[in-house]
Amino acid sequence: MSGGAAVADSDAAMVLAEGVHKRFGALEVLRGIDLSVRRGEVACIIGPSGSGKSTFLRCVNHLEKIDAGRLFADGVLVGYEERGGRLHELHEREVARRRAEIGMVFQHFYLFPHMTVLDNVCSGPLIVKGVPRAEAEARAPAP
Amino acid sequence: MSAPRRPGDITAVPVRHPGRWVASAVVLVLVAMLINSLVTNTRYGWGTIGHYLFERSVLDGLALTWGLTGAAMGIGVAGGIVLAVMRLSANPLLSGVSWFYIWVFRGTPVLVQLFLWYNLSYLYSHIALGVPFGPEFVHASTNTLIPAVVAGILGLGLNEAAYMAEIVRAGILAVDPGQHEAASSIGMRRVQIMRHVVLPQAMRVIVPPTGNEANSMLKTTSLVSVIAVYDLFGTTQNFIASTYESIPLLLMASIWYLASSTVLSVAQYYVERFYARGAQRALPPTPLQRLRANLTTLRRPRIDLAPVAPASRRR
Ligand SMILES: Nc1ncnc2c1ncn2[C@@H]1O[C@H](COP(=O)(O)OP(=O)(O)OP(=O)(O)O)[C@@H](O)[C@H]1O
Ligand SMILES: [Mg+2]
Numbered sequence: 001m002s003g004g005a006a007v008a009d010s011d012a013a014m015v016l017a018e019g020v021h022k023r024f025g026a027l028e029v030l031r032g033i034d035l036s037v038r039r040g041e042v043a044c045i046i047g048p049s050g051s052g053k054s055t056f057l058r059c060v061n062h063l064e065k066i067d068a069g070r071l072f073a074d075g076v077l078v079g080y081e082e083r084g085g086r087l088h089e090l091h092e093r094e095v096a097r098r099r100a101e102i103g104m105v106f107q108h109f110y111l112f113p114h115m116t117v118l119d120n121v122c123s124g125p126l127i128v129k130g131v132p133r134a135e136a137e138a139r140a141p142a143p
Numbered sequence: 144m145s146a147p148r149r150p151g152d153i154t155a156v157p158v159r160h161p162g163r164w165v166a167s168a169v170v171l172v173l174v175a176m177l178i179n180s181l182v183t184n185t186r187y188g189w190g191t192i193g194h195y196l197f198e199r200s201v202l203d204g205l206a207l208t209w210g211l212t213g214a215a216m217g218i219g220v221a222g223g224i225v226l227a228v229m230r231l232s233a234n235p236l237l238s239g240v241s242w243f244y245i246w247v248f249r250g251t252p253v254l255v256q257l258f259l260w261y262n263l264s265y266l267y268s269h270i271a272l273g274v275p276f277g278p279e280f281v282h283a284s285t286n287t288l289i290p291a292v293v294a295g296i297l298g299l300g301l302n303e304a305a306y307m308a309e310i311v312r313a314g315i316l317a318v319d320p321g322q323h324e325a326a327s328s329i330g331m332r333r334v335q336i337m338r339h340v341v342l343p344q345a346m347r348v349i350v351p352p353t354g355n356e357a358n359s360m361l362k363t364t365s366l367v368s369v370i371a372v373y374d375l376f377g378t379t380q381n382f383i384a385s386t387y388e389s390i391p392l393l394l395m396a397s398i399w400y401l402a403s404s405t406v407l408s409v410a411q412y413y414v415e416r417f418y419a420r421g422a423q424r425a426l427p428p429t430p431l432q433r434l435r436a437n438l439t440t441l442r443r444p445r446i447d448l449a450p451v452a453p454a455s456r457r458r
Contacts, residue, residue, distance in 0.1 A: 063324055063327065092333060093332060096330045096332045097330065098330075099330040100329060100330025101330075106325055110321045110324070110325035112326075113344065114344050114418075114420055124329040124330065128330040
């Protein structure tokens with residue numbers, strides 16, 4: 001996957017990629033991705049199997065570390081903090097806190113098989129955000 | 144078009160198995176011979192067995208055997224989880240220490256380890272709490288801190304931890320790595336992922352061998368009789384020493400071990416059933432359900448039962 005020309009509009013962008021590179025060993029999967037997705041915009045990433053679509057999405061959630069470039073989610077640098085002109089890795093706690101703000105559906109869904117449907121839906125609010133069970137369960141069914 | 148008529152139900156003559164009848168007859172004769180000898184051979188000493196079975200000190204020994212099993216398995220499971228997580232850690236020091244522990248404790252006989260704990264005071268005559276290489280705040284003699292029973296629990300438990308570590312590690316590795324990622328993508332932290340997502344699913348793989356370990360531990364505890372702990376077997380040996388009724392007393396102990404391990408097996412069955420949630424469509428039948436299903440037919444045991452209603456599967 002290599003980047004095309006896209007408008008970089010950092011203020012309004014929900015997801016902003018600037019020259020993102022990612023390699024697995026000798027295989028360079030992402031070669032300079034530039035992308036900007038504005039709030040409310042629906043974007044489709046289309047490509048042949050193995051072209052790096054999933055890899056890019058995983059990078060946005062910091063499940064993979066990028067090798068070069070910058071990735072921003074909601075205006076915040078993904079996975080790092082820039083202080084004094086240097087990048088600092090984020091503590092696990094902070095990474096988890098930011099991930100909680102990003103929704104992601106995996107290619108293989110990865111429901112938690114040992115939980116009921118209701119518990120699957122509630123697991124985020126219940127375990128991560130500490131919402132009381134009654135409140136989480138009340139909010140779970142779609143209106 | 145009229146609805147097709149339903150054909151009549153099938154009533155076929157079952158295949159005959161003459162070989163089964165012959166085999167059954169042979170087995171029945173052997174069983175009859177065994178029962179005959181149990182009744183007529185007075186050396187079994189059923190009266191002696193009955194006399195000692197509910198003797199106060201035997202029951203105390205039995206309680207101690209259960210206590211040792213519980214305590215040793217408690218240390219084993221807790222230690223095993225810690226060792227397994229350490230072993231899978233990216234930190235080479237942690238995984239190295241865990242590897243070394245497992246290597247040492249699995250590589251030496253538990254009987255030798257029991258004697259080592261029992262004789263710990265030879266190496267360290269007193270144990271103290273304080274700053275490493277610095278002043279001590281409290282200290283006590285090793286022999287008062289580690290009486291024989293504690294030495295037994297430590298010996299059995301720390302040895303068990305090494306075996307449990309491998310069982311837990313296998314369970315953790317059996318969980319789809321995608322589960323780990325999915326949990327981190329909704330913002331769970333490492334400890335939360337372990338506790339809420341990975342371990343509950345690993346349990347399905349961990350529980351059956353752990354039940355096996357507990358069952359084995361129940362009988363391995365009899366080794367503590369060599370360090371002067373009066374568990375079921377120690378008490379039995381005491382009576383043998385004073386009455387010389389070896390066979391009846393050994394049978395008496397065997398009856399209690401058998402009864403105890405039966406109780407453990409039933410408990411294990413229900414624990415396994417609990418952790419099968421999400422992995423199987425229908426829960427396996429309980430022993431009672433199985434019995435009821437088999438009572439209705441003499442010809443062929445049925446174990447395939449209708450799926451358990453989903454409502455009963457929730458917690
Ligand atoms: N953890 C990894 N280690 C090594 N190679 C990887 C890893 N993850 C992905 N790859 C490789 O990176 C390439 C891109 O994979 P990716 O899963 O992103 O493709 P995709 O576009 O999502 O494909 P699909 O349409 O089949 O889902 C593939 O060649 C894949 O084998
Ligand atoms: Mg994909």
